[in-house]
Amino acid sequence: MNSDNMIHFDRVNKRYPGGFEALADVSFQLQRAEMAFLTGHSGAGKSTLLKLIMLMERPNKGQIFVGGQNLERFPRRQIPYFRRHIGVVFQNHQLLFDRTVFDNVALPLEIAGVTPKEIGRRVRASLDKVGLLKKEKVKPITLSGGEQQRVGIARAVVNKPSVLLADEPTGNLDPELSEEIMQLFQQFNQVGVTVLVATHDLALVKQMRHRVLRLDHGQLIV
Amino acid sequence: MASVKDRNGREASYDNSQRRAAPNPDTGPKGASAGLQYSGLEAYFGHHRQSAGSSLLRLLRSPFSSLLTWLVIAVALALPMGLTVMLDNVSGLTENLEGSSKITIYMKLTEDDQNALQLSQQIAQRQDVDSVEFISRHEALEEFKELSGWGDVLAYLDNNPLPSVIVVQPAEHVDSAGKVAGLTEKLESLSGVDNVQVDLQWVQRLNALFAVLKRVVIALAALFGVAVILIIGNTIRLAIENRRDEIIVVKLVGGTDPYVRRPFLYTGFWYGFIGAALAWCLVNISLLWIANPVNQLAALYYSRFNLHGLSFADTFLLMLFGGFLGIAGAWIAVKRHLDDIEPQ
Ligand SMILES: Nc1ncnc2c1ncn2[C@@H]1O[C@H](COP(=O)(O)OP(=O)(O)OP(=O)(O)O)[C@@H](O)[C@H]1O
Ligand SMILES: [Mg+2]
Numbered sequence: 001m002n003s004d005n006m007i008h009f010d011r012v013n014k015r016y017p018g019g020f021e022a023l024a025d026v027s028f029q030l031q032r033a034e035m036a037f038l039t040g041h042s043g044a045g046k047s048t049l050l051k052l053i054m055l056m057e058r059p060n061k062g063q064i065f066v067g068g069q070n071l072e073r074f075p076r077r078q079i080p081y082f083r084r085h086i087g088v089v090f091q092n093h094q095l096l097f098d099r100t101v102f103d104n105v106a107l108p109l110e111i112a113g114v115t116p117k118e119i120g121r122r123v124r125a126s127l128d129k130v131g132l133l134k135k136e137k138v139k140p141i142t143l144s145g146g147e148q149q150r151v152g153i154a155r156a157v158v159n160k161p162s163v164l165l166a167d168e169p170t171g172n173l174d175p176e177l178s179e180e181i182m183q184l185f186q187q188f189n190q191v192g193v194t195v196l197v198a199t200h201d202l203a204l205v206k207q208m209r210h211r212v213l214r215l216d217h218g219q220l221i222v
Numbered sequence: 223m224a225s226v227k228d229r230n231g232r233e234a235s236y237d238n239s240q241r242r243a244a245p246n247p248d249t250g251p252k253g254a255s256a257g258l259q260y261s262g263l264e265a266y267f268g269h270h271r272q273s274a275g276s277s278l279l280r281l282l283r284s285p286f287s288s289l290l291t292w293l294v295i296a297v298a299l300a301l302p303m304g305l306t307v308m309l310d311n312v313s314g315l316t317e318n319l320e321g322s323s324k325i326t327i328y329m330k331l332t333e334d335d336q337n338a339l340q341l342s343q344q345i346a347q348r349q350d351v352d353s354v355e356f357i358s359r360h361e362a363l364e365e366f367k368e369l370s371g372w373g374d375v376l377a378y379l380d381n382n383p384l385p386s387v388i389v390v391q392p393a394e395h396v397d398s399a400g401k402v403a404g405l406t407e408k409l410e411s412l413s414g415v416d417n418v419q420v421d422l423q424w425v426q427r428l429n430a431l432f433a434v435l436k437r438v439v440i441a442l443a444a445l446f447g448v449a450v451i452l453i454i455g456n457t458i459r460l461a462i463e464n465r466r467d468e469i470i471v472v473k474l475v476g477g478t479d480p481y482v483r484r485p486f487l488y489t490g491f492w493y494g495f496i497g498a499a500l501a502w503c504l505v506n507i508s509l510l511w512i513a514n515p516v517n518q519l520a521a522l523y524y525s526r527f528n529l530h531g532l533s534f535a536d537t538f539l540l541m542l543f544g545g546f547l548g549i550a551g552a553w554i555a556v557k558r559h560l561d562d563i564e565p566q
Contacts, residue, residue: 054474056565077478084476090565096468108475113265155475 005065006032006163006194007053012062014048014218022048024218026062030196032162035189037205038198040215046198049215050165053196054086055079067162084112087156087193089166094152095140101127101151102136108159126158127151130184146177150184157188164188166197170204178204186210269484277488291457295497298450299544300504302443303532307505309439311529313432323421325406327388333414335359338386341414350393350405357387385416399425447547454493454551458486462559474565483556490552491545498544499537506531 007030014023022045030036038046051057052064055074064071067085074082095104102123109119127133130150140148149169156164166185170178182197182204189195199205205212214221260268281288327345329338335358342356357365362384367376376383396405402420410418462469472482513529520528532540 054565056474080473080476080478080481082476083474088474090474094471096471098468107472111472111475111477111481113260113262113268115260159475 004031005029006034006067007196008065009049009052010063010065012052012059012064014045014052014057015060022218023052023059023215026215026218026220028213028220030194032194033189033192034211035186035195036197036211036213037208038196038213038215039200039202039205042200043217044215045218046215047167050088050090050167050196050198053163053165054088055082080111084108084159085162087159087161087164089149089152089156089164089169091168091171095148095155097139097141100137100139101132101143104140104151105136105155105158108155112159122158123154126154129157129187130154146173146181149173149177149181153181153184157193162194164193164195166195166199168199169197170199170201175204179207182208269481273484273488274491277485278492280485281489281492291453291493292497292500294453295450295493295544296500296504298446298453299498299501299540300508302439302446303501303540304505304508305439305442307509307530307532309432309435313429314530323392323402323425325390325392325402325409326419326421327390327409327412327415328417328419329386329388329414330416331383331385333386335386337414338388341412342388345388345390345409345412350396350401352391352393354391355389357389359384359386362387450494450497450544450547451551451554454490454548455555457493458490458552458555459559461489462486462555462563466563469560469563470565473563479561483560486556486560487549487552490548490550490555492548494543494548494551495541495545497548498541501544502532502537502540 007028009026009028012023012026013021015021026045026049038049040046048057052059052071053066055071058071066082069082096107105123105126106119109122114122124133124136127136130153132147132150132154135143135147135151140151143151153166153169156166164185169185170181173181178201185195185197186208329341338358339356342354345351346354359382363376363382366372366384390405390409392402392405396402399422402422406418406420409415469482509529509531516529
């Protein structure tokens with residue numbers, strides 16, 4: 001195994017309880033600081049693949065390595081600490097609407113026990129990067145869909161993760177906003193973050209000129 | 223140090239060098255640059271403090287529903303608490319009554335009234351005796367005739383079968399069963415005394431009754447304690463359901479199980495702790511309400527009785543106990559419902 005690999009799937013199989021095979025014999029490698037798109041029809045297994053990286057699901061067969069770490073038999077109690085190194089932008093479970101934008105973005109830092117002063121600095125740096133510094137005090141409900149998505153991204157990167165995963169981050173945004181969001185991911189990739197984005201937006205994928213991993217009924221099409 | 227142009231074209235620094243290297247499960251909760259991150263212990267206590275504060279604030283922010291739960295808990299705790307206070311008061315009362323019981327000395331039949339009268343005067347001199355009443359053999363007989371209705375029968379007897387009697391009222395400082403027993407023993411050892419009786423039987427019966435009542439109260443307290451645990455457990459279960467999204471997000475960005483549990487355990491603690499404080503209020507209000515008639519009643523029997531509530535220390539212990547019940551209830555809810563919530 002190449003130690004430059006950030007994410008490495010080795011003949012991974014995922015069968016959900018009930019017998020549905022969501023991923024079949026999937027193997028690929030994503031290098032450190034590489035950016036890639038994950039595409040495929042609805043139900044192809046994109047979300048499943050991302051969940052395996054996050055240890056939200058476990059494979060039935062095969063092995064997954066993240067940052068050189070074998071996730072097989074990874075102790076359950078250690079999962080939270082592992083997740084602190086991975087930023088995620090998931091479509092569902094997104095922002096908490098009972099707290100401000102600032103508090104939403106600060107959440108991963110609070111969990112990691114960062115001092116309040118440092119939290120303030122990093123949250124603002126992160127909000128600045130997504131262009132929402134002025135909105136730190138408002139509640140997410142008052143933001144547009146694109147702004148909410150950007151708050152989610154700010155939260156995903158605030159802890160300076162090595163890996164950034166996004167599941168359809170442009171789901172219901174107009175083309176212009178979608179492109180902005182994708183460019184944001186690209187910027188993080190340029191400073192060394194490994195980025196994997198699952199998306200339906202083939203036009204945008206083509207335009208961005210990154211590697212594409214295409215899933216079809218659970219199989220990776222090379 | 224790499225840099226990124228942000229949306230506005232400004233240069234936003236994104237510190238590449240500081241980013242942690244490969245994910246490593248051994249890193250644990252520590253492992254970051256100095257000064258920017260609390261040590262594990264600091265973070266631990268910091269989060270405890272923060273959870274305690276924010277969970278209390280959260281309860282106060284929905285005052286109506288919180289108050290409702292607190293009152294339910296308070297009523298459940300006030301019942302056994304109030305009964306305990308009452309029992310405590312009343313058993314103190316019988317202690318006093320034991321001291322107030324009279325002692326009756328029956329003289330030997332061989333002693334004549336003259337000797338008995340002398341003895342009664344001696345006894346009256348004692349420090350631990352308040353007053354004595356002397357009943358001569360003749361008086362005793364008259365009294366018996368009058369009360370029993372057997373006077374005619376007695377007329378057939380050659381001589382008076384009744385002894386002289388000395389009724390002793392112990393001094394006020396002889397105010398416990400033990401002290402009365404000590405006095406009794408001394409009186410028994412006096413010459414010419416046949417038999418000494420203390421009028422204690424009814425007090426003993428009362429005490430036996432209290433022993434039973436105490437058990438009943440303990441059983442009630444246990445039942446209501448379980449009820450409080452269940453009430454709080456159910457309330458916390460609902461709170462967990464309401465905050466499901468938040469729990470999932472917290473777990474998704476690296477919150478550990480204890481971290482997620484903590485605010486709920488503190489919520490349980492506050493329910494129990496403040497519920498117990500309210501229970502104390504309920505008990506004390508009730509005490510105030512009944513104090514007047516009780517004192518009047520007491521005055522009719524014995525003047526020194528005074529209704530007392532819970533001491534400060536007892537109250538505090540009670541609140542801690544309430545808090546403990548709350549944590550227990552929350553723990554059950556958290557174990558059953560929270561640990562299962564995982565990001566899907
Ligand atoms: N928890 C689950 N239990 C059972 N089957 C599941 C579960 N999650 C996903 N699946 C099934 O696995 C298949 C792949 O699901 P997945 O969510 O990975 O697809 P996807 O590529 O993300 O689709 P979409 O583009 O619609 O989000 C689907 O057919 C889905 O029904
Ligand atoms: Mg999906």
